[in-house]
Amino acid sequence: MTKVFTRQEILEVIPNIDLITELERGFIAFSEGKAMVPLPGEMFFEELQGEVQIKYGHLENDPYYIVKIASIFPGNITSGLATSNGSMLVFSAKNGQLLAVLLEEGKLTAVRTAVAGAVAAKYLAPKKITCIGIIGTGAQARLQLEYLEKVTDCKDVLVWGRNEAHAKAYAEDMNKKGFNVKVAKNTADIGSSCNLIVTATAAVAPVILDKHIRKGTHITAIGADNSEKNELEPLTLARANLVVTDSLEQSRSSGEVFQTWINGLISDNDVLELGNIIRDKAFQRSAENQITVADLTGAAIQDIQIAKAVYEQLSK
Amino acid sequence: MTKVFTRQEILEVIPNIDLITELERGFIAFSEGKAMVPLPGEMFFEELQGEVQIKYGHLENDPYYIVKIASIFPGNITSGLATSNGSMLVFSAKNGQLLAVLLEEGKLTAVRTAVAGAVAAKYLAPKKITCIGIIGTGAQARLQLEYLEKVTDCKDVLVWGRNEAHAKAYAEDMNKKGFNVKVAKNTADIGSSCNLIVTATAAVAPVILDKHIRKGTHITAIGADNSEKNELEPLTLARANLVVTDSLEQSRSSGEVFQTWINGLISDNDVLELGNIIRDKAFQRSAENQITVADLTGAAIQDIQIAKAVYEQLSK
CATH class of the missing domain: 3.40.50.720 (NAD(P)-binding Rossmann-like Domain)
Known part of the structure; x- marks a missing residue:
């Protein structure tokens, strides 16, 4: 069964994770050529200047692959919505099942950028x-x-x-x-x-x-x-x-x-x-x-x- | 708020939709150049012969953009899981919010292929x-x-x-x-x-x-x-x-x-x-x-x- 986690649930567990170590491991594996990270997918919505990016990949020997869909819609500022948004999906690299939807609303992109x-x-x-x-x-x-x-x-x-x-x-x-x-x-x-x-x-x-x-x-x-x-x-x-x-x-x-x-x-x-x-x-x-x-x-x-x-x- | 729909909920509404007309409209718009459909993203898992495809896009004037992540893991046959799997995500093309996660498990890919x-x-x-x-x-x-x-x-x-x-x-x-x-x-x-x-x-x-x-x-x-x-x-x-x-x-x-x-x-x-x-x-x-x-x-x-x-x- 696919689990769905809200932004709030995600924010609550972040302090319990040693993100510096996690990112360091990732950067090393990536530079050693042990990560499959195809070029991101992109869409651009001219009229609204909205941008969508799809980043995805898999680290050698990991039981998961990840797909992130993130967006920036600058016009959201007038409606009170955040301009950045995003969701991350965790799949099993053994059978393709969608294990979890992380409704992180762009927060995890912001955090991983700061950790880097x-x-x-x-x-x-x-x-x-x-x-x-x-x-x-x-x-x-x-x-x-x-x-x-x-x-x-x-x-x-x-x-x-x-x-x-x-x-x-x-x-x-x-x-x-x-x-x-x-x-x-x-x-x-x-x-x-x-x-x-x-x-x-x-x-x-x-x-x-x-x-x-x-x-x-x-x-x-x-x-x-x-x-x-x-x-x-x-x-x-x-x-x-x-x-x-x-x-x-x-x-x-x-x-x-x-x-x-x-x-x-x-x-x-x-x-x-x-x-x-x-x-x-x-x-x-x-x-x-x-x-x-x-x-x-x-x-x-x-x-x-x-x-x-x-x-x-x-x-x- | 993002809505999440199960395979069963999705299967129940399919008979109420005129899918032939929907696909015809899509094919026409696509051939008229009115659809933004970048080349699909792909991952391949050598050892398991597993394939993942990310198809995504947007039709001119639609309030949505769609991202589909589909997979085929041939080895699932030995574990009783379906070899094909998939999920579709519906986003607002006005503000980037994730409106719905369709946990269709590959069923919608099968149906749209048959409708075509x-x-x-x-x-x-x-x-x-x-x-x-x-x-x-x-x-x-x-x-x-x-x-x-x-x-x-x-x-x-x-x-x-x-x-x-x-x-x-x-x-x-x-x-x-x-x-x-x-x-x-x-x-x-x-x-x-x-x-x-x-x-x-x-x-x-x-x-x-x-x-x-x-x-x-x-x-x-x-x-x-x-x-x-x-x-x-x-x-x-x-x-x-x-x-x-x-x-x-x-x-x-x-x-x-x-x-x-x-x-x-x-x-x-x-x-x-x-x-x-x-x-x-x-x-x-x-x-x-x-x-x-x-x-x-x-x-x-x-x-x-x-x-x-x-x-x-x-x-x-």
Whole structure:
């Protein structure tokens, strides 16, 4: 019998799962070629600018395969509905039966994206984090900071957003959760004070200039997940000591690596996958003064890992 | 709120839906380019020979988009589970919300395939059907005959299958449903007695030879849905007066049209889509002595049409 779980039931079990370990295992297996993750299916609804993505796949030796259908309908904002939505389906890889429908409403995509940010920081950020810089003030900018708590003790945060009221609200909300967040005047401020920076915007032009990024900084760019969006200058990736992506294949057509590549400033050989650096210490940050960049476009392997972990937790 | 419907609930409403009209509308819109139906997603599980297909799409002006995940796991036969399985999801094309999960277990794929056979016969079979020939004895061979009842009064049937016991069981079962089914000695018998023939097998070599097909015959080939399977000789399609497919795009890589094309005996110009002939009488059978072939590989537009019709019926 197919089980159906609501968003609320799913949210309740998430704190009981070690998602960092689950995603790390997934990234390693993916980079070792042990995951079957075909290219995502896509639909676009011109009139409403609505986007649908179907991500699916299977990890070698897993008893499951996963299908996620996620959508973004920007117009929902006027009707009070969330703009992002999604469901994940867990199937038996032994007989094709639909084991569970996770009515997660896009929440698991948001969480697995934030967890990937924490994984990137765990292996790439400097040992001593002086201040966390967050560029962007939306739901993902909040989740990123919440999950960073699992990999760093630093509570000092500078936030910047185009809309100052949103940045103030961000600071107020996150301070209630035990952080010490101040609103930055501009992203140059963030560059000069912070050595762990997360960009989580929908920008189509750099949100922090290369000249404002100091040596010894790690940046995780979360926002750009297609060929249009762009948060960093190509120069930053070009001069970074380490450039890491979740999926090399996806980076060939989206995100910061893609932007740098079309500017002729980077090649496949200059980029590692998260799975490579988790597995092998030799590929991780090796000096405090290095610049490192993680460009995360969001890989199906993350959906596979979070869906099966949540399903197993719910089935206990 | 997402509604979840069981196989039993779905089966109960099917008789209340005019599926022939629904599919006809879908085929026409599809052939007019009014449907968004990206290429299906696929996964293959080597060890178990398990196949998963994701078909999805949206019809212009529809308030829905549909995603179907279907699977075939041949090994299920040893565990008593059905080898075919599937679920269809109905989403709002206005806001991306998951409206309904149809836990149809592959049944709707089976039914829409049978309905397409009936639609093909409606426009292509001779006016006077003397005897229906069925090649194949499985679930789809049964459903094809059941749905043909909606487009012809002929009850006389000859059936043939590789396994004689299965053919006898077929005759016995279908006779209880009001048909007059006899088991044929071979498919030559079917060719000489029947002028409406349906092939519904998993064959990889022709199941009825061209020399056994008489003028004035319509054949619907249902079984071949990939580049390996094959039920008719290329010669039959080459000499047919009309060759019709559900999807020209799919026919370029699967089914009888594909087999004939790789033998150099047919080109795109020789093949029409079901949507073309439903819309325009000029493309339908124009004489009783013509040979016509419908090669159906199974199109996502059928899934879209049946899923939304079932959802709307269930929501009444």
